[in-house]
Amino acid sequence: MASSAPISTGLEKLQKTLDGTVEGVKVADLRRDTKDYHDPKNRLTTDYGVKQNNTDDWLKVATEDKTGPMLMEDHAAREKINRFDHERIPERVVHARGSGAFGTFKLHKSLEQYTSAGVLTDTTRSTPTFLRFSTVLGSAGSADTVRDVRGFAIKHYTPEGNWDVVGNNIPVFFIQDAIKFPDVIHAGKPEPHNAVPQAQTAHNNFWDFQFQHTEATHMFMWTQSDRAIPRSYRMMQGFGVNTYTLSNAKGERFFVKFIWTPHLGVHSFVWDEALKLAGQDPDFHRRDLWEAIENKAYPRWDFGVQIIPEGDEDKFEFDILDATKVWPEDLVPIQYVGELELNRNPDEYFTQTEQVAFCTGHVVPGIGFSDDPLLQGRNFSYQDTQLSRLGINFQELPINRPVCPVMNNNRDGGMRHTITKGTVNYWPNRFDAAPPAAVEEQPYIDYPQKVAGMKARLRSKKFREHFNQAQLFYNSLSLPEQMHVQFALGFELDHCEDPIVYERMSQRLADIDINLAKNVAELVGAKIPEQQGRPNHGKKAPGLSQTEFPGKTPTIETRRIAIIIADGYDAAAYNGIVAAAKACSALPYTIAPRRTPIYAAGESKESGKGVKPDHHLEGMRGTMFDSVFVPGGADSIATLRQNGRALHWVREAFAHLKAIGAVGEAVDFVRDACELEGMAFSTSDEVTDSYGVVTAAKVKPTSFKETVKMAKGAADFV
Numbered sequence: 001m002a003s004s005a006p007i008s009t010g011l012e013k014l015q016k017t018l019d020g021t022v023e024g025v026k027v028a029d030l031r032r033d034t035k036d037y038h039d040p041k042n043r044l045t046t047d048y049g050v051k052q053n054n055t056d057d058w059l060k061v062a063t064e065d066k067t068g069p070m071l072m073e074d075h076a077a078r079e080k081i082n083r084f085d086h087e088r089i090p091e092r093v094v095h096a097r098g099s100g101a102f103g104t105f106k107l108h109k110s111l112e113q114y115t116s117a118g119v120l121t122d123t124t125r126s127t128p129t130f131l132r133f134s135t136v137l138g139s140a141g142s143a144d145t146v147r148d149v150r151g152f153a154i155k156h157y158t159p160e161g162n163w164d165v166v167g168n169n170i171p172v173f174f175i176q177d178a179i180k181f182p183d184v185i186h187a188g189k190p191e192p193h194n195a196v197p198q199a200q201t202a203h204n205n206f207w208d209f210q211f212q213h214t215e216a217t218h219m220f221m222w223t224q225s226d227r228a229i230p231r232s233y234r235m236m237q238g239f240g241v242n243t244y245t246l247s248n249a250k251g252e253r254f255f256v257k258f259i260w261t262p263h264l265g266v267h268s269f270v271w272d273e274a275l276k277l278a279g280q281d282p283d284f285h286r287r288d289l290w291e292a293i294e295n296k297a298y299p300r301w302d303f304g305v306q307i308i309p310e311g312d313e314d315k316f317e318f319d320i321l322d323a324t325k326v327w328p329e330d331l332v333p334i335q336y337v338g339e340l341e342l343n344r345n346p347d348e349y350f351t352q353t354e355q356v357a358f359c360t361g362h363v364v365p366g367i368g369f370s371d372d373p374l375l376q377g378r379n380f381s382y383q384d385t386q387l388s389r390l391g392i393n394f395q396e397l398p399i400n401r402p403v404c405p406v407m408n409n410n411r412d413g414g415m416r417h418t419i420t421k422g423t424v425n426y427w428p429n430r431f432d433a434a435p436p437a438a439v440e441e442q443p444y445i446d447y448p449q450k451v452a453g454m455k456a457r458l459r460s461k462k463f464r465e466h467f468n469q470a471q472l473f474y475n476s477l478s479l480p481e482q483m484h485v486q487f488a489l490g491f492e493l494d495h496c497e498d499p500i501v502y503e504r505m506s507q508r509l510a511d512i513d514i515n516l517a518k519n520v521a522e523l524v525g526a527k528i529p530e531q532q533g534r535p536n537h538g539k540k541a542p543g544l545s546q547t548e549f550p551g552k553t554p555t556i557e558t559r560r561i562a563i564i565i566a567d568g569y570d571a572a573a574y575n576g577i578v579a580a581a582k583a584c585s586a587l588p589y590t591i592a593p594r595r596t597p598i599y600a601a602g603e604s605k606e607s608g609k610g611v612k613p614d615h616h617l618e619g620m621r622g623t624m625f626d627s628v629f630v631p632g633g634a635d636s637i638a639t640l641r642q643n644g645r646a647l648h649w650v651r652e653a654f655a656h657l658k659a660i661g662a663v664g665e666a667v668d669f670v671r672d673a674c675e676l677e678g679m680a681f682s683t684s685d686e687v688t689d690s691y692g693v694v695t696a697a698k699v700k701p702t703s704f705k706e707t708v709k710m711a712k713g714a715a716d717f718v
């Protein structure tokens with residue numbers, strides 16, 4: 001319940017009472033507005049607090065035998081329907097589908113050499129954060145696993161005010177100047193005449209725009225790569241994308257990019273999995289994040305910065321203010337200086353994840369903007385969009401309000417909550433009340449930047465080069481990643497019915513790589529380009545291929561392992577793998593032909609024991625798991641051999657490059673299911689790994705540990 005204490009006086013108290021940690025501050029602040037629905041003292045009331053004893057029947061003229069007209073007099077009924085009719089607010093015009101979580105940011109190494117920002121210099125702080133992940137193009141109810149960029153928007157509640165970074169999981173963007181944003185988004189969203197397709201770029205308009213708007217070339221190569229189909233929000237990088245600035249106590253300025261790299265590594269689906277999951281579990285990423293945090297498997301990212309001193313701005317062949325370019329890591333290495341952990345799920349989706357409002361313009365002293373023309377325009381757009389989504393007082397909503405004192409002469413407006421006592425509401429005033437902060441009080445000081453130029457609709461020369469980094473990206477990918485790009489482009493252009501679109505795009509690809517262009521053109525039925533368009537410079541750079549991020553220490557922590565059994569399964573093998581998986585913090589799930597108990601070999605129904613499976617084979621799909629393990633047991637395997645769905649689980653797991661484990665009789669079953677004649681399989685108690693299929697024909701106690709260990713390295717769950 002709301003307390004009357006102003007935040008400013010509450011803050012110091014909270015910092016002391018909550019284990020001395022600052023992350024408690026935002027949580028405690030939110031508690032002021034949180035009610036517990038499950039409190040046994042609760043009774044149904046109207047919005048104005050009057051207890052109700054029937055909210056199921058509208059007040060009406062009726063008898064025991066006959067119903068009659070309803071009465072307008074029933075204010076409580078009208079209030080209930082009225083409130084329901086207005087539950088929806090406009091969904092975000094982009095990034096409508098999202099999931100959020102609270103967390104903590106800790107700095108390990110001070111950046112005081114570059115900035116005076118407390119959040120980037122004070123290594124004793126724990127800064128509370130809220131991070132919202134999202135897809136870009138789909139509506140709020142669309143599927144999580146579509147091919148799309150993912151949003152990575154983070155709000156830091158610092159004692160100096162809120163600092164928002166509104167980033168993505170891809171380090172570059174489609175456009176250089178914010179004025180093009182409506183065009184690129186219109187081209188990607190469902191087409192205007194029939195509102196098809198939902199949450200996809202696989203259509204004429206998107207690719208028509210990509211061809212004509214060459215500055216998007218680098219970015220579309222990223223969206224066709226595995227980065228656009230992440231396995232989990234927990235397994236993708238975050239990038240601030242734009243170039244910001246830092247300024248230090250000496251008044252020196254630096255250009256900066258912000259990067260977050262996940263401890264679990266960067267991993268993706270294969271396209272077929274992503275497509276299927278969009279139907280089988282549209283909430284796959286939302287659920288995955290929620291469950292990980294509920295299970296205390298808190299996702300973590302290393303936080304890093306790339307820094308360029310102000311004087312070096314012009315030393316690169318690309319413009320460092322151009323958001324369609326990366327700063328290659330061999331030229332500007334990332335310095336990892338902190339860690340972000342997500343450790344608390346929201347209490348309520350709407351008031352927190354939906355109402356959170358990020359603004360690129362929200363920076364704190366020591367952090368500033370650059371002349372990046374995308375960022376400058378974004379600084380207008382985010383504030384503006386919140387006005388139509390949430391109204392002018394959006395910053396008062398609990399999830400958005402800072403944890404430090406707020407005072408100024410902005411007043412009134414729809415749904416104002418703050419009650420400001422006082423007889424004046426302007427500055428200067430005769431009381432000297434609420435004066436501007438003195439320099440010693442560390443206010444936000446704008447960097448005195450010298451600017452000169454013409455007033456013109458221009459972009460500088462370097463902004464006009466659009467292909468070098470598209471080539472750099474493609475050249476830097478591993479062979480399998482390059483093939484995935486080819487197939488992705490093949491898929492997307494196959495969905496473009498207009499020949500002008502797929503013909504032109506196939507020619508465009510020759511500006512990046514001739515083999516890529518040829519292969520895609522052949523797939524989509526376009527004229528095959530004969531020669532490379534723009535010469536490929538052949539350069540590569542580190543940090544672009546996601547294979548470089550297997551994880552801080554490669555792990556199967558939180559990976560979902562399906563263990564398939566039927567009656568007569570080998571209990572020792574089953575128990576062994578469950579224990580081994582748990583010991584590695586993986587999540588074993590028992591899957592069987594039915595969800596009533598399954599009995600091990602030698603175990604009778606009458607024993608009343610048996611294992612109750614988590615799911616039956618039809619209730620879930622193999623796509624929802626990272627790995628499949630089949631214990632032996634002659635009867636169990638005989639049953640599974642007769643079950644088409646069981647065969648499909650194993651076969652599909654193999655096709656999706658997942659680690660598969662089998663012991664005892666299950667070895668032959670897996671070989672037959674995957675039609676793997678000729679591949680090496682274990683025939684003894686030695687563990688064999690063949691293309692991620694890990695087998696031991698005879699079981700010895702160490703096999704399970706070994707199996708899990710090999711599965712980790714073998715398929716690496718990429």
Ligand code: HDD
Pocket residue numbers: 092093094095098132133134150151152153166167168172173177178179181240241242323356357358374377378381382385386
């Ligand atoms: Fe944006 C939302 C990321 C360019 C206008 N954007 C939004 C969100 C993310 C991004 C992650 C969702 C925030 C949330 O979870 O609430 N946007 C980016 C990145 C960009 C970018 C990384 C390029 C570097 N955006 C961009 C431009 C404009 C916008 C150039 C307009 C000129 N973006 C918006 C918006 C949204 C938004 C319309 C919709 C909802 C919102 O802001 O709060 O204002």
